[in-house]
Amino acid sequence: MAHKRKEMATILCQRLLAPGIYDCTLETALAKEAEPGQFIAVYPKDKSMLLPRPISICEADGRRETLRIVYRVAGAGTAEFSNWKEGEKIWILGVLGNGFPWKDVREGQTALLMGGGIGIPPILELAKRVAGPKKIVLGYRDGDCFLRNDLEKYGDVILATEDGSVGSRGNVLDAVWENGLDGDVIFACGPMPMLRAVKGFAAREGIRAYISLEERMACGVGACLGCVCRTKDVDAHSHVHSARICTDGPVFEAQEVDI
Ligand SMILES: Cc1cc2nc3c(=O)[nH]c(=O)nc-3n(C[C@H](O)[C@H](O)[C@H](O)COP(=O)(O)OP(=O)(O)OC[C@H]3O[C@@H](n4cnc5c(N)ncnc54)[C@H](O)[C@@H]3O)c2cc1C
Ligand code: FES
Incomplete structure (x- = not known):
C-alpha cells in the first residue's frame, strides 16, 4: 500500500446536491491509490481550525486523477468547504484508512450494500468495484435521495426514508425486512444506530458484515x-x-x- 501524503488538490467543480449536501470533484494524484471505504483529510484554510476534516472517497478515477467527495455541512470546516470555487487549490492528506475488503466477495455470492445518510457516498465506489449481483439499500431522512441515480447503475436499489415519503418507512433495516432481502456478505456505512442494527441482523442471520465507523x-x-x-x-x-x-x-468486521 502506498504511503499517505499531503498533496495540493485542485477543485474541478462543486455543486449543491441536496439541501446542505455538496458534491465536489478534486484533481489529485491520490486518486490512483484510492480504495472504496478509504478517506482523505481536508484542511480548512481558516487557521483557527487546526485539524483536517475526514471525508470519504465517493468515487475515484485513477486515469483522470480525480476524486469525488460528497459531504454535509456540519460545522465551521465543512461550511468553509461549501464555498470552494472551480480552480481553487486546497490541501488534503491521503489516502487514509483501510477501506472495504471488496475483493473478498467470491464468485456467485450476493453482496448487500447498505448506506445511511451521509454514509451513502463511500457505497458508490464500492458498488462499482464489487463484482457480481448486488442489492443496494439506501436510507434517507426524506425524499431527497442524493446519489440514488448514480447507484442505480450498479445494482438493485432499495430505499427507506425516515418520513416514509419514498420506499419503506424507517431505516435500511426496515427496508431489508420489508423486502425479505438477504445476501452472503454485507458492507455498511451510516450512523451508529444503523450500524448496531446491521451488526445484530448479521449475527442473527450468520452473514459476514463489514461496517465503516465514521x-x-x-x-x-x-x-x-x-x-x-x-x-x-x-x-x-x-x-x-x-x-x-x-x-x-x-x-x-462487525x-x-x-x-
Ligand atoms: C472516516 C470518516 C469519513 C467521513 N466521511 C464523510 C463524508 O463522506 N461526508 C460527510 O459529510 N461527512 C463525513 N464524515 C464526517 C465529517 O468528517 C464531519 O462532518 C466533519 O469533520 C465536520 O467538520 P466541521 O468542521 O464541519 O464540524 P465541527 O463539528 O465544527 O468539527 C469540529 C471537529 O470535530 C470533528 N468532527 C465533527 N463531526 C465529526 C464526524 N461526524 N466524524 C468525524 N469527525 C468529526 C471535525 O473533524 C473537527 O475536528 C466522515 C467522518 C469520518 C471519520
Ligand atoms: S484520530 Fe488521532 S488516533 Fe485516530
Missing part, C-alpha cells in the same frame, strides 16, 4: 487516540482491547467491535 476524529493518522473503539481481540502491539478507527479502520 466516528469523530482528530489527527486522523493514529497519533492522538481520539478515535479508539473497543474490540473483541487484543491488539498485537498495544495488548489492549481497542483499535484506532482512523488507522485500523474505519472498516471493521462482530469484532463493540459499538
Whole structure:
C-alpha cells in the first residue's frame, strides 16, 4: 500500500446536491491509490481550525486523477468547504484508512450494500468495484435521495426514508425486512444506530458484515487516540482491547467491535 501524503488538490467543480449536501470533484494524484471505504483529510484554510476534516472517497478515477467527495455541512470546516470555487487549490492528506475488503466477495455470492445518510457516498465506489449481483439499500431522512441515480447503475436499489415519503418507512433495516432481502456478505456505512442494527441482523442471520465507523476524529493518522473503539481481540502491539478507527479502520468486521 502506498504511503499517505499531503498533496495540493485542485477543485474541478462543486455543486449543491441536496439541501446542505455538496458534491465536489478534486484533481489529485491520490486518486490512483484510492480504495472504496478509504478517506482523505481536508484542511480548512481558516487557521483557527487546526485539524483536517475526514471525508470519504465517493468515487475515484485513477486515469483522470480525480476524486469525488460528497459531504454535509456540519460545522465551521465543512461550511468553509461549501464555498470552494472551480480552480481553487486546497490541501488534503491521503489516502487514509483501510477501506472495504471488496475483493473478498467470491464468485456467485450476493453482496448487500447498505448506506445511511451521509454514509451513502463511500457505497458508490464500492458498488462499482464489487463484482457480481448486488442489492443496494439506501436510507434517507426524506425524499431527497442524493446519489440514488448514480447507484442505480450498479445494482438493485432499495430505499427507506425516515418520513416514509419514498420506499419503506424507517431505516435500511426496515427496508431489508420489508423486502425479505438477504445476501452472503454485507458492507455498511451510516450512523451508529444503523450500524448496531446491521451488526445484530448479521449475527442473527450468520452473514459476514463489514461496517465503516465514521466516528469523530482528530489527527486522523493514529497519533492522538481520539478515535479508539473497543474490540473483541487484543491488539498485537498495544495488548489492549481497542483499535484506532482512523488507522485500523474505519472498516471493521462487525462482530469484532463493540459499538
Ligand atoms: C472516516 C470518516 C469519513 C467521513 N466521511 C464523510 C463524508 O463522506 N461526508 C460527510 O459529510 N461527512 C463525513 N464524515 C464526517 C465529517 O468528517 C464531519 O462532518 C466533519 O469533520 C465536520 O467538520 P466541521 O468542521 O464541519 O464540524 P465541527 O463539528 O465544527 O468539527 C469540529 C471537529 O470535530 C470533528 N468532527 C465533527 N463531526 C465529526 C464526524 N461526524 N466524524 C468525524 N469527525 C468529526 C471535525 O473533524 C473537527 O475536528 C466522515 C467522518 C469520518 C471519520
Ligand atoms: S484520530 Fe488521532 S488516533 Fe485516530
